Amino acid sequence: MVTHSQNQRESRSSRVRPYALTHGRTRTRHQLLVETMVSVSDYDTELAEKLLPESRSVYEHARRPISLAELSASLNIPLGVIRVLVSDLATEGAIVIHPTGQAYSYDHNILERILDGLNKLSA
Amino acid sequence: MRKILIVGAGQAGLQTGLCLLEHGYDVTIMSARTPEEIRGGRVMSTQAMFHTALQHERDYKLNLWEGRAPRIQGLGVSIAAEDGTRALDWVGMLDDYGQSVDQRVKMAGWLELFEDNGGKVIFHGVTTSDLDSLTRHYELVLVAAGKGELVQLFGRDPDRSPYNTPQRVLSVSYVHGADRRPEHPDMDAVRFNVVPGVGELFVIPGLTLSGPCEIPFFEGIPGGPLDCWSDRPAPGEHWKRMLELMRQYVPWEYERFKHAELTDSQATLSGGYAPVVRNPVGELPSGGVVLGMADVVVANDPITGQGSNNASKCAASYLESILERGGEPFDSDWMRRTFERYWSVVEPATTWTNAMLQPPPAHVLDIFSRAERNATIRKRFVNGFDDPADFGNWFLDPELAERYLREVDG
Ligand SMILES: Cc1cc2nc3c(=O)[nH]c(=O)nc-3n(C[C@H](O)[C@H](O)[C@H](O)COP(=O)(O)OP(=O)(O)OC[C@H]3O[C@@H](n4cnc5c(N)ncnc54)[C@H](O)[C@@H]3O)c2cc1C
Numbered sequence: 001m002v003t004h005s006q007n008q009r010e011s012r013s014s015r016v017r018p019y020a021l022t023h024g025r026t027r028t029r030h031q032l033l034v035e036t037m038v039s040v041s042d043y044d045t046e047l048a049e050k051l052l053p054e055s056r057s058v059y060e061h062a063r064r065p066i067s068l069a070e071l072s073a074s075l076n077i078p079l080g081v082i083r084v085l086v087s088d089l090a091t092e093g094a095i096v097i098h099p100t101g102q103a104y105s106y107d108h109n110i111l112e113r114i115l116d117g118l119n120k121l122s123a
Numbered sequence: 124m125r126k127i128l129i130v131g132a133g134q135a136g137l138q139t140g141l142c143l144l145e146h147g148y149d150v151t152i153m154s155a156r157t158p159e160e161i162r163g164g165r166v167m168s169t170q171a172m173f174h175t176a177l178q179h180e181r182d183y184k185l186n187l188w189e190g191r192a193p194r195i196q197g198l199g200v201s202i203a204a205e206d207g208t209r210a211l212d213w214v215g216m217l218d219d220y221g222q223s224v225d226q227r228v229k230m231a232g233w234l235e236l237f238e239d240n241g242g243k244v245i246f247h248g249v250t251t252s253d254l255d256s257l258t259r260h261y262e263l264v265l266v267a268a269g270k271g272e273l274v275q276l277f278g279r280d281p282d283r284s285p286y287n288t289p290q291r292v293l294s295v296s297y298v299h300g301a302d303r304r305p306e307h308p309d310m311d312a313v314r315f316n317v318v319p320g321v322g323e324l325f326v327i328p329g330l331t332l333s334g335p336c337e338i339p340f341f342e343g344i345p346g347g348p349l350d351c352w353s354d355r356p357a358p359g360e361h362w363k364r365m366l367e368l369m370r371q372y373v374p375w376e377y378e379r380f381k382h383a384e385l386t387d388s389q390a391t392l393s394g395g396y397a398p399v400v401r402n403p404v405g406e407l408p409s410g411g412v413v414l415g416m417a418d419v420v421v422a423n424d425p426i427t428g429q430g431s432n433n434a435s436k437c438a439a440s441y442l443e444s445i446l447e448r449g450g451e452p453f454d455s456d457w458m459r460r461t462f463e464r465y466w467s468v469v470e471p472a473t474t475w476t477n478a479m480l481q482p483p484p485a486h487v488l489d490i491f492s493r494a495e496r497n498a499t500i501r502k503r504f505v506n507g508f509d510d511p512a513d514f515g516n517w518f519l520d521p522e523l524a525e526r527y528l529r530e531v532d533g
Pocket of ligand 1: 131155156169172247249250273293295392
């Protein structure tokens, strides 16, 4: 039996696909795993000044690609808060969320940084 | 656009979030689980909801499953006699039907609807330290996380909480293939079977992932024969054990269910919790404040099937308070007033539910037995599930009850 929710899901995934090909993010449904990488593509000084302190440090740190785990560890901000801040910045278009599992799969350096960030988180 | 954060994607959190979006608020919901995880997870409740609560959903077009969920048109009461027969057995008619949509179906669907309508969802099990910084980023933070760990932020209110320990041990299965209740084969009704001194068996017609189903639900008195779930049996064994208990204590229900099968591998649940009312405002180390809602602040035993109804009523009441606040700050004074307004709605349900956990007093037995031959009494009792405030006018008080019975039953 095909349920209503399954129907919904099918139509949703076909709508979501174009986003997946472009920036790896949907309108609101960001994949915000600990290993998800984010970065600022066009740094904007004016925007930076308007942000609340915590959002601003996320924005500054993401001027080079960085994982959520690293952000949380190096800024000493709980992961849940990092997820909210990143999601808000991404909704505004200030930060780019990289497709999960692609950006770093061949780059051991980044993988190590993430694991390092995770270690610090659990400490 | 006022910025609101809701922690917890259950009946209260999602209903509030969806309604606030409709009014143009900027809403973020933090959910511990994705829609896929919710659908693939364990059943959570029996979630029978009655007219007033369902109407709050309809007002915002959230009744996505109304056409497919069985219509609960009545509510039946049976009391077991010593010899396995029934001392009493009747069904009363609801003025308007109730429904039970598996929370796995509803919450997953509502979460997707919330995203489709422009709400932001972040999948994360929120901790107290998360909340500590998050209050700075939102004008209002609502904690709608059910009976999870975040309740620790909200102190127990001893004046409103008569119990310290669980009053029932709960055990649920969702099944397909049950026979109709022979007394009313053409009508769906919630059945409330009482086994004096042992506990209760509810049966709720619902809609689950695989279609319409029946949900037998034991409420066992702690230490009694229905208190037998601490070994957490696997689903198959769980259902077998429930059937065996039905055969022994409510054989008329066993006859209906003996060939039924679990709807899926996650269709069983057991556990228990102490009923509690908490202080509504949680204060965080940073000085931020958060407002608790629904089960976080008022968690009654499910013996009267009111929790989801209350969650819906809480969402509707908080929504009114938020809208009326306009652009004023959501400070802790406002939070306390907002809760007290909801308390005036949920207090009668709480008082009635706490009373139903006790052995029925003589006047209640009198009401139940006279109801068997008097449809007016039956009707008044069963419609109280929709509006528990009415119980204070007759059912809960021996004198008022006697006066009412004289009026309608000579
Ligand atoms: C066995 C049983 C039978 C019941 N039968 C009925 C009935 O027939 N009728 C009725 O009206 N009521 C019934 N209830 C009660 C009803 O299910 C609850 O009262 C209702 O679901 C409460 O809604 P809520 O939104 O407050 O919380 P919930 O429905 O519990 O939702 C809370 C949500 O928050 C999430 N969450 C928790 N912690 C966190 C966190 N830290 N971070 C992020 N998310 C978090 C949870 O995963 C969950 O999705 C029953 C309950 C039980 C246990």
